[in-house]
Amino acid sequence: MSKQLGFLHNSEKCVGCRGCEIACKNEYQIDAIPQWRKVFQLHEDDFSLPTRMFFSMACNHCANPECLRVCPVKAYTKRADGIVIHDPNRCIGCRLCTMACPYDRPQINPAKRKVEKCNLCYQRIDKGEAPSCVTACIPGALELVEINDSLDQKTGILKTLPGLPSPNITTPSIRFIGPTQGKQIRRD
Amino acid sequence: MKFHYNICPRNCYDTCSIISTTRNGVLISVEGNPKQEYTVGKLCPKALDDVKKVYSPQRIRYPMRQRGRYSGFWERISWDEALDQIAAKILNLKEHYGTSLPLALNKYSGNFGVLHNAIEGLFTGIGATTRAAGSPCWSAGIDAQTLDFGTFFCSDPLDMANSKLIWLWGVNPAWTAVHQMPIIFDAIDRGAKVVCFDTHFSATAARAHQYIQVRPGTDGLLALGFAKVLLEENLIDSNLSSYTLGHEEFLHYLEAEISLDNCSDITGIAVSTIRELALEYGQTHPACIWAGFGLQRYTNGGQTLRAIDALGALAGHLGEQGGGVQYAQFETWRFSGAIQNPPHPINQTERLANINRFSEEALNYTDPPVKMLWISGRNPLSQDGNLQQWKKLISQLDLIVVSDLFHTKSSEAADLFLPVTTHYEHWDLNSSYWHYWVGANEPAILPVGESRSDLQIAWDVSSRLNTLKPGSCTFPTSGNEKETLLRELGPQMLDILGLKNPEEILNGPVRAKFPSTTWENRSFTTPSGHYEFFSSQAATAHLPPLPIFVPPLNPSLDAPLRLMTPHHHSTINSQVYAIEAHSTDFILHLAPEVAQRYDLVVGDRAQIWNKSGQLEVVIQPQSGISKDVVIIFQEHVKATSPLNCLIGTPLTDMGQLTLGGRGFALNETFVNLRKL
Numbered sequence: 001m002s003k004q005l006g007f008l009h010n011s012e013k014c015v016g017c018r019g020c021e022i023a024c025k026n027e028y029q030i031d032a033i034p035q036w037r038k039v040f041q042l043h044e045d046d047f048s049l050p051t052r053m054f055f056s057m058a059c060n061h062c063a064n065p066e067c068l069r070v071c072p073v074k075a076y077t078k079r080a081d082g083i084v085i086h087d088p089n090r091c092i093g094c095r096l097c098t099m100a101c102p103y104d105r106p107q108i109n110p111a112k113r114k115v116e117k118c119n120l121c122y123q124r125i126d127k128g129e130a131p132s133c134v135t136a137c138i139p140g141a142l143e144l145v146e147i148n149d150s151l152d153q154k155t156g157i158l159k160t161l162p163g164l165p166s167p168n169i170t171t172p173s174i175r176f177i178g179p180t181q182g183k184q185i186r187r188d
Numbered sequence: 189m190k191f192h193y194n195i196c197p198r199n200c201y202d203t204c205s206i207i208s209t210t211r212n213g214v215l216i217s218v219e220g221n222p223k224q225e226y227t228v229g230k231l232c233p234k235a236l237d238d239v240k241k242v243y244s245p246q247r248i249r250y251p252m253r254q255r256g257r258y259s260g261f262w263e264r265i266s267w268d269e270a271l272d273q274i275a276a277k278i279l280n281l282k283e284h285y286g287t288s289l290p291l292a293l294n295k296y297s298g299n300f301g302v303l304h305n306a307i308e309g310l311f312t313g314i315g316a317t318t319r320a321a322g323s324p325c326w327s328a329g330i331d332a333q334t335l336d337f338g339t340f341f342c343s344d345p346l347d348m349a350n351s352k353l354i355w356l357w358g359v360n361p362a363w364t365a366v367h368q369m370p371i372i373f374d375a376i377d378r379g380a381k382v383v384c385f386d387t388h389f390s391a392t393a394a395r396a397h398q399y400i401q402v403r404p405g406t407d408g409l410l411a412l413g414f415a416k417v418l419l420e421e422n423l424i425d426s427n428l429s430s431y432t433l434g435h436e437e438f439l440h441y442l443e444a445e446i447s448l449d450n451c452s453d454i455t456g457i458a459v460s461t462i463r464e465l466a467l468e469y470g471q472t473h474p475a476c477i478w479a480g481f482g483l484q485r486y487t488n489g490g491q492t493l494r495a496i497d498a499l500g501a502l503a504g505h506l507g508e509q510g511g512g513v514q515y516a517q518f519e520t521w522r523f524s525g526a527i528q529n530p531p532h533p534i535n536q537t538e539r540l541a542n543i544n545r546f547s548e549e550a551l552n553y554t555d556p557p558v559k560m561l562w563i564s565g566r567n568p569l570s571q572d573g574n575l576q577q578w579k580k581l582i583s584q585l586d587l588i589v590v591s592d593l594f595h596t597k598s599s600e601a602a603d604l605f606l607p608v609t610t611h612y613e614h615w616d617l618n619s620s621y622w623h624y625w626v627g628a629n630e631p632a633i634l635p636v637g638e639s640r641s642d643l644q645i646a647w648d649v650s651s652r653l654n655t656l657k658p659g660s661c662t663f664p665t666s667g668n669e670k671e672t673l674l675r676e677l678g679p680q681m682l683d684i685l686g687l688k689n690p691e692e693i694l695n696g697p698v699r700a701k702f703p704s705t706t707w708e709n710r711s712f713t714t715p716s717g718h719y720e721f722f723s724s725q726a727a728t729a730h731l732p733p734l735p736i737f738v739p740p741l742n743p744s745l746d747a748p749l750r751l752m753t754p755h756h757h758s759t760i761n762s763q764v765y766a767i768e769a770h771s772t773d774f775i776l777h778l779a780p781e782v783a784q785r786y787d788l789v790v791g792d793r794a795q796i797w798n799k800s801g802q803l804e805v806v807i808q809p810q811s812g813i814s815k816d817v818v819i820i821f822q823e824h825v826k827a828t829s830p831l832n833c834l835i836g837t838p839l840t841d842m843g844q845l846t847l848g849g850r851g852f853a854l855n856e857t858f859v860n861l862r863k864l
Binding site for chain 1: 217218230231232233236237239362363366367369370373389390391392393394395396397398399400401402403455456457458461757758765810811812814
């Protein structure tokens, strides 16, 4: 199997501060919309106890990217290290990819009428630096990792979280350390 | 490209050290300074958004005059016109009343940099004026710790990583001190247990091993309950008599007055849980308590913190590496104060108005009345209670000056708006009230538009006053910002920072040379030199000498729900970052059972009201909130009515001793609810 870079997100450590969102915007000078990276709160209905849990998600650089498959103008390519690159010069803004992505991460830029998305800071990675979101994360909840069997065999590594689409659709290159719930002593 | 040292000046625990980058005189990026051990090179989204804030199209770039308060008809004027109007009004009032007391200043922490005290210096230089005194934030807790320890002084927050048991009590660092979270996670990785006490299930509580939901305002009684268990189980530090005063009286109080059943009834925590937690706290060393600001914003807030301090003392956790009862500190703020203390022109004392009841107390002053108000680093019309009194005060004023970056609720009522610089455009000096780092802030770019620093504005006003009437203000009429900054580092501060000369601060942020753990030798700065369970100072101030339980306010039939308004992760009070508000309404978070009781479902519109005012809200049921509490986070919303229209001016029990005014018992706000 060839190399596949991706993200490891620790929902126990992510406090939902959204530093990663802003760091991404600062790196690429993106307007308020689109949001290449976005922090979501996990629905508490999916857990037995109240939760205040978050996950941060950008493009998942899937092993089987639907965006790449449906794009009529070949704006998407996949690098040898697994990063899915979107080329705005080819993009015609048809939005097929935004409909095909189960994670809604390719985003239309209303001003440019083209799609944009996270390219995993490939220019930083090529210089040996971490992506800007990873560098910015204060509690250390976001890591750049190689997605492979040895990672998946570690205990506590999850392929999905409650409320997310099935990973079988696109085989996303993101792994999670799931939230653990402490003991909650609540009064009536 | 050029790099510059900056410090985030927001009123926040973290006070991050920043490195900003400019290209051709334009600020292009900000990042954390990796050499500062608390920031460790990372910034929160509020600071990360600073470039947008600095160049925001909404920022006010020129002095403005409003044609009619609340009209929104602002016209650009020159600095000369603004300064003329201000100076003429000041001199006119002084002449008419024969004193400068009609001039009032309401300033606080919009920018916590030391050079912003120039506005205070300007007012001192004019003469005796009317001043907002005290703090809306932390007053009761400060007095409590001052009575107990002699002063409030927390350990280096990195010390928390050494703890084996961390009690986060009424504090939500995940949203308000995010750099503390990796330190807490480190402690967890080393095997520490974390317990979070809060009135509602917060983002921090969700990451604790155990969450304890305390009935609001009863935290002090819970601490006394724990102390009672320590007494019963003989888990009391055997050396108490060597470093504490009055522990026998305190133990006697526990024995005679505190019953665990009663404690359980009132706090809402089962006796078995109280026992279990107390045993763990008494038997684990080191164990640390971090008491937040939220738990002291009650009418009994000072007593609450004294009870928590007493619990820490009883268990022998004071002075323990990785232990203690941490609240905040001001030991790294021992600046020379030269800036706010120019020579007093005449021997007359200032009139003080409690900042939390400013409008009421300012209105009470009639001889002479307050006629001019300067608002700096504050937004009282969005944050203060009792808006009706504020309206009354505004109508009696001849001139209202607001200096700020953006228009605010308060500038809606202003006559003049003076545009100020951000921390990327002026020199400053900043300390944290939590960690031990102090640093100089250097300008990275020229002031945007015609904005001026508070210090420059103070010089300019003084200069204009002295031109119109020589000798009318003793504050300097010009100067050099950098030199003014260096003068703030007097011998005491240089000693604290371990610097030979003030210029060394320009080489980057410096950690104060205090040991990491406070009170390590258990020598305290109280009158007795001991930790004081029994405080004569408290008795002198007509407060109970022992930490005892005083009940908080109770809801009434007219207003049965307690309204809590905690910080949101995206804001610091009314300071927001530039990302547009998503919601047009405040969200009322409440227990699903309460929503049901009022026939409300998610997304419904409802009204909350009390005798202060009314507010339209959108309903969001959420588990983890108890049935007697509703919560509105201080989120950035486009609502036309401000959240503080529901707030009165209840005061905390303490704050007078150290800060000259009792604190704001914000959490003693009650509302009624109905579906719209």
